[in-house]
Amino acid sequence: MAKTQIIAKPGMPQIEITREFDAPRELLFRAHTDPKLLVQWLGPRRLTMTIDRFDARDGGTWRYTHRDTDGTEYGFHGVFHGTPSVDGIVQTFEFEGAPGHVSLETLTFEEHDGRTRVQVMSVYQSVEARDAMVESGMESGLAEGYERLDELVARLAPVS
Amino acid sequence: MAKTQIIAKPGMPQIEITREFDAPRELLFRAHTDPKLLVQWLGPRRLTMTIDRFDARDGGTWRYTHRDTDGTEYGFHGVFHGTPSVDGIVQTFEFEGAPGHVSLETLTFEEHDGRTRVQVMSVYQSVEARDAMVESGMESGLAEGYERLDELVARLAPVS
Numbered sequence: 394m395a396k397t398q399i400i401a402k403p404g405m406p407q408i409e410i411t412r413e414f415d416a417p418r419e420l421l422f423r424a425h426t427d428p429k430l431l432v433q434w435l436g437p438r439r440l441t442m443t444i445d446r447f448d449a450r451d452g453g454t455w456r457y458t459h460r461d462t463d464g465t466e467y468g469f470h471g472v473f474h475g476t477p478s479v480d481g482i483v484q485t486f487e488f489e490g491a492p493g494h495v496s497l498e499t500l501t502f503e504e505h506d507g508r509t510r511v512q513v514m515s516v517y518q519s520v521e522a523r524d525a526m527v528e529s530g531m532e533s534g535l536a537e538g539y540e541r542l543d544e545l546v547a548r549l550a551p552v553s
Numbered sequence: 554m555a556k557t558q559i560i561a562k563p564g565m566p567q568i569e570i571t572r573e574f575d576a577p578r579e580l581l582f583r584a585h586t587d588p589k590l591l592v593q594w595l596g597p598r599r600l601t602m603t604i605d606r607f608d609a610r611d612g613g614t615w616r617y618t619h620r621d622t623d624g625t626e627y628g629f630h631g632v633f634h635g636t637p638s639v640d641g642i643v644q645t646f647e648f649e650g651a652p653g654h655v656s657l658e659t660l661t662f663e664e665h666d667g668r669t670r671v672q673v674m675s676v677y678q679s680v681e682a683r684d685a686m687v688e689s690g691m692e693s694g695l696a697e698g699y700e701r702l703d704e705l706v707a708r709l710a711p712v713s
Binding site: 405406407448452454472473474475483485487495496499516517518 | 567645674
């Protein structure tokens with residue numbers, strides 16, 4: 394199974410996430426921008442994801458919640474800078490549990506021989522905000538979400 | 554006259570700009586979000602600013618151009634994350650001369666005794682992009698724009 398690589402250099406307000414998938418980039422792009430697909434993989438399995446809005450165009454806003462098994466809800470929202478395309482997605486990101494802390498995410502989909510490397514580059518307003526995100530346990534949730542994405546693209550991809 | 558302070562720490566993808574104005578923060582907020590006022594101060598005097606769109610709400614997009622005396626045009630665009638208020642403005646920023654390089658700007662307006670400290674915190678996707686912005690000569694244009702803003706708020710403020 395592919396490994397999720399997370400780079401968070403000490404003292405820098407950035408996180409760089411890289412993950413390879415066995416599917417063409419058009420499919421990965423769809424899985425990131427079609428709410429019906431996104432809801433099937435984003436986050437760990439125990440959380441139930443509900444998308445309130447997801448308007449994938451320049452200035453379009455998005456919001457979703459993750460509901461834990463004990464009923465606790467976590468809300469997230471942001472806005473797209475430029476219209477998302479297979480060449481990349483630029484969006485803001487705010488966890489409503491830490492209001493006022495906004496990051497800027499740049500997603501790219503690079504394809505080689507039918508496999509796609511997804512990269513998410515996030516910049517934060519401060520190193521402290523970046524550190525808080527790293528310490529929130531994002532790593533395991535991210536890896537589990539990407540495993541679900543492996544499964545989703547396998548179901549969707551034409552058998553070769 | 555107040556001094557524009559620019560902090561750009563080596564090796565960090567951030568720029569922090571601070572400037573104090575002799576006016577209440579409501580007025581500074583208006584000067585930053587009312588296109589009729591913005592066009593009167595943003596940038597050096599020799600440039601003619603034209604605002605194509607400026608929709609100050611969550612997901613609202615903005616675009617303007619600066620036309621130089623030789624006719625050269627510089628375009629800029631972005632989108633608001635959250636609805637701008639006197640408590641702060643969060644927006645993306647892209648110079649169309651360097652497409653694909655997006656930064657995230659957080660503006661705050663802090664008032665003490667009728668004077669307001671405006672702070673603009675920008676984070677870039679890389680240190681290289683930040684360095685390119687610093688080396689573009691932003692400093693003199695910024696200082697001149699803020700001098701024009703001094704003049705604008707003096708015209709608008711009630712005489713005390």
